[in-house]
Amino acid sequence: MLKAMLGEAWLAMGANRLRTALTMLGMVIGVGAVVIMMAIGQGAQYAVQQTISTMGSNLFIVLSGSFTASGVRSGSAGAPSLSVADADTIAELDGVVHVAPTHQGRRQLVYGSQNWSANVVGTTPEYLDARAWTIASGAAFGDSDVRSATRVALLGKTTAQNLFGDEDPVGKTMRIQQNPFIVIGVLGSKGQNLDGNDQDDTVIIPLSTAQRKVFGTPFLGSVRMIMVQADSAEAMPKVMDSVTSLLRQRHRLRDGMPDDFFMRNLSAAAESEAETTRTMSILLGAIASISLLVGGIGIMNIMLVSVTERTREIGIRMAIGARQKDILSQFLLEAVMISFAGCLLGLLIGLGVALGINFFTGMVIVVSGSAAIIAFAVAAGVGIFFGWYPAQKAARLDPIEALRYQ
Amino acid sequence: MSPGANESVIRVVGLGKSYETAAGLFPALKGVNLDIKSGEYIAIMGPSGSGKSTFMNLLGCLDTPSTGDYFLAGRNVAHMDKDALAVLRNRTLGFVFQGFNLLPRMSLQDNVALPLVYAGDDKETRRAKARELLGKVGLGQYAESLPNRISGGQQQRVAIARALVNSPRLILADEPTGNLDSHTSEEIMRLFGELNAEGITIVLVTHENDIAAHAKRQVKFLDGEIVSDHLTAQVPA
Numbered sequence: 311m312l313k314a315m316l317g318e319a320w321l322a323m324g325a326n327r328l329r330t331a332l333t334m335l336g337m338v339i340g341v342g343a344v345v346i347m348m349a350i351g352q353g354a355q356y357a358v359q360q361t362i363s364t365m366g367s368n369l370f371i372v373l374s375g376s377f378t379a380s381g382v383r384s385g386s387a388g389a390p391s392l393s394v395a396d397a398d399t400i401a402e403l404d405g406v407v408h409v410a411p412t413h414q415g416r417r418q419l420v421y422g423s424q425n426w427s428a429n430v431v432g433t434t435p436e437y438l439d440a441r442a443w444t445i446a447s448g449a450a451f452g453d454s455d456v457r458s459a460t461r462v463a464l465l466g467k468t469t470a471q472n473l474f475g476d477e478d479p480v481g482k483t484m485r486i487q488q489n490p491f492i493v494i495g496v497l498g499s500k501g502q503n504l505d506g507n508d509q510d511d512t513v514i515i516p517l518s519t520a521q522r523k524v525f526g527t528p529f530l531g532s533v534r535m536i537m538v539q540a541d542s543a544e545a546m547p548k549v550m551d552s553v554t555s556l557l558r559q560r561h562r563l564r565d566g567m568p569d570d571f572f573m574r575n576l577s578a579a580a581e582s583e584a585e586t587t588r589t590m591s592i593l594l595g596a597i598a599s600i601s602l603l604v605g606g607i608g609i610m611n612i613m614l615v616s617v618t619e620r621t622r623e624i625g626i627r628m629a630i631g632a633r634q635k636d637i638l639s640q641f642l643l644e645a646v647m648i649s650f651a652g653c654l655l656g657l658l659i660g661l662g663v664a665l666g667i668n669f670f671t672g673m674v675i676v677v678s679g680s681a682a683i684i685a686f687a688v689a690a691g692v693g694i695f696f697g698w699y700p701a702q703k704a705a706r707l708d709p710i711e712a713l714r715y716q
Numbered sequence: 717m718s719p720g721a722n723e724s725v726i727r728v729v730g731l732g733k734s735y736e737t738a739a740g741l742f743p744a745l746k747g748v749n750l751d752i753k754s755g756e757y758i759a760i761m762g763p764s765g766s767g768k769s770t771f772m773n774l775l776g777c778l779d780t781p782s783t784g785d786y787f788l789a790g791r792n793v794a795h796m797d798k799d800a801l802a803v804l805r806n807r808t809l810g811f812v813f814q815g816f817n818l819l820p821r822m823s824l825q826d827n828v829a830l831p832l833v834y835a836g837d838d839k840e841t842r843r844a845k846a847r848e849l850l851g852k853v854g855l856g857q858y859a860e861s862l863p864n865r866i867s868g869g870q871q872q873r874v875a876i877a878r879a880l881v882n883s884p885r886l887i888l889a890d891e892p893t894g895n896l897d898s899h900t901s902e903e904i905m906r907l908f909g910e911l912n913a914e915g916i917t918i919v920l921v922t923h924e925n926d927i928a929a930h931a932k933r934q935v936k937f938l939d940g941e942i943v944s945d946h947l948t949a950q951v952p953a
Contacts, residue, residue: 630834631807633834634799
C-alpha cells in the first residue's frame with residue numbers, strides 16, 4: 311500500500327517537473343543554510359575545544375608588576391612583586407584547582423654535538439595538570455624535586471626530536487647553560503596554540519632549579535608569573551576578583567594605589583574567537599528558518615493548486631473506495647516527498663558549500679550525521695505541517711461534487 | 717457467498733432526499749420503494765431533474781438519505797459513516813461513469829488495479845487480477861498503455877474491468893454510453909449483457925430508450941418518484 315502510494319506520489323511530482331523543482335527551491339536553500347550553519351558552528355566549537363584542551367581550560371595568569379611602579383614592596387627596589395608564598399595562599403582560595411608559580415625564558419640546550427634553543431619553564435608539578443600536559447614516556451618530577459632543586463627535565467616532543475634525533479632521551483644528560491640536567495620524561499604532543507606557536511618546543515624543570523641554575527633571581531622566593539586554574543568557566547571572574555583582593559592585601563596596597571601585578575585570562579582569546587563564529591551561525595540560522603518557512607508556504611501553495619486541479623481524480627478515487635485517510639495520506643506523502651527531495655538537494659549543496667568554505671578560507675568545519683538527521687527531521691516536519699491543510703481539504707471533498715468537477 | 721436468485725441485492729424503503737436551496741428545502745427524492753434481486757439487469761430512466769441521479773448517488777453509497785432505509789446486500793447503509801461507505805463502495809459496488817473516469821497518468825493495468833490498492837491487496841495479486849480482467853474485456857495487450865492511447869469505447873471497457881476487479885455484488889453504470897457513438901455503444905451494451913448473463917447484477921442509468929431496452933427491467937422516475945416499473949418485454953412501444 312505504502313509502496314503503491316509512494317509510486318503515485320512520485321508520478322504526481324513528475325507530472326509537472328518545473329513546478330515541483332521551483333517548489334523545492336525554498337527547502338533547498340533552507341536546508342543548505344542549516345547544513346552550512348551546523349558545519350561552521352560545530353567546527354568553531356571543535357576548534358575552541360581543541361585549543362582549550364591543549365592549553366588547559368579556565369586558566370589565567372598573574373604577572374608581577376613593573377619594577378619602577380609605586381607598588382614596590384618593603385624597600386627592595388627592583389625585586390619582583392610576586393612570591394612563591396603568594397602562590398601558596400592563592401591555592402587556598404575557593405574555586406582554585408591548580409596554582410603553578412612559573413619562571414620561563416628561552417635558553418640554549420646542548421646534548422653531545424647538538425644544540426637547540428627552547429622555551430625553558432621552571433615550575434611546580436601542578437603546572438602539568440593545569441596545562442593538561444601528558445607524559446609520553448618516562449615520569450614527571452615531584453614536589454620533592456622542587457624542594458631540593460634537583461636537575462631534572464621534561465622535554466617537549468619538538469625539543470626532544472631536535473636535540474636527540476632518534477635516540478631515546480629518557481635517562482640521558484643534557485646541559486642547560488653549562489648545568490647538567492637528567493631528562494626524566496618526554497611530554498605528549500599538543501601541537502600549535504592559537505598564535506601558531508609550537509607548544510611542544512619546550513623544556514620543563516623544577517622552579518627552584520630554574521631560579522638558582524638557569525635564570526638566576528635577585529630575591530629567592532620571588533616569581534615572575536603564577537598560573538591559576540579555576541574549577542569552571544563560570545567561576546573565573548569570581549576567582550580573579552578574590553585573587554586580586556588577596557594579593558592587594560598581601561602586598562599591603564592601600565585603596566587608590568594601583569595593582570603591582572597584572573592578570574590575563576588565557577581562555578578569553580579562544581572564547582572570543584568562538585563568539586565570532588557563533589554570531590555567524592546565528593545569522594545563518596535566521597536565514598535557514600526564514601527559507602524553510604517560505605519553502606513550506608510554497609509547498610502549501612502548490613499542494614492547494616494540486617488539490618484543485620485533481621478534484622476529479624479525488625472523486626474517482628473516493629468512488630472506487632478510497633477512505634478519507636487514504637486521500638489525506640496520499641497528499642501528505644506528496645508534500646513530504648517534495649520536502650524530502652528539496653532536503654536531499656539542500657544537504658548536498660550545503661555540504662559542497664561547507665567544504666568550499668573550508669578549502670578557500672581554511673575555517674574548521676565539522677560535518678556530522680546529526681546535521682543530516684536534523685535536516686531530514688525538519689524537512690519532514692515542514693512537509694507535514696504545510697501539507698496538512700491541503701491534504702485535509704482534499705480528504706474532506708464531497709465525492710459527488712468532486713466527480714462532477716470539470 | 718453464492719446469492720440465491722430471489723435474494724435482494726438492493727432494497728430501499730421510503731427513501732427520501734432533500735436539499736437546502738435558497739427557496740427552501742427541495743425534495744429531490746420523495747419516499748421511493750424499490751427491490752432489486754440478485755442477477756437483475758435494471759435500467760433507471762427519467763428526464764433530468766427527475767431524481768434519478770440523486771437516487772443513483774444514494775445507491776452508490778456516495779450520499780446518505782434524509783429519510784428511509786437502504787439495504788445493500790442485506791445491510792442497512794442509511795446511517796453508516798463515510799469510511800464505512802468507502803469500504804462498501806470498494807468491496808460491494810462497481811462504478812462505470814459516463815466520462816470513463818480513468819486516471820490519465822496511470823497505465824491501464826494500474827487503473828484497473830486501483831480499487832485493490834484501497835482494499836489492501838499485495839502487488840502480485842493486484843497485477844494478476846488486473847491482467848485477468850483486462851483480458852476479459854479484450855484489452856490484455858494494452859495493459860501498459862496510458863488511457864489517452866486508446867479509444868473512448870476501449871476506455872469504457874477498461875472502466876468496466878476496474879468496476880469488476882473487486883468482484884462486486886453489483887455494477888452501477890451512470891450513462892455509460894453517453895460519450896460514445898452508436899456502434900461503440902452497442903459493443904458496450906453487449907458487454908453488459910454478457911456480464912449479466914454470468915450472474916452479475918447491473919443497474920443502468922440512462923435517458924435513452926434504446927439503451928434502456930437492453931435491460932430486462934425498466935424503472936421510470938419523474939419529480940422524485942417512481943412512475944413506472946415493468947419488465948422490458950412489457951414496455952409499451
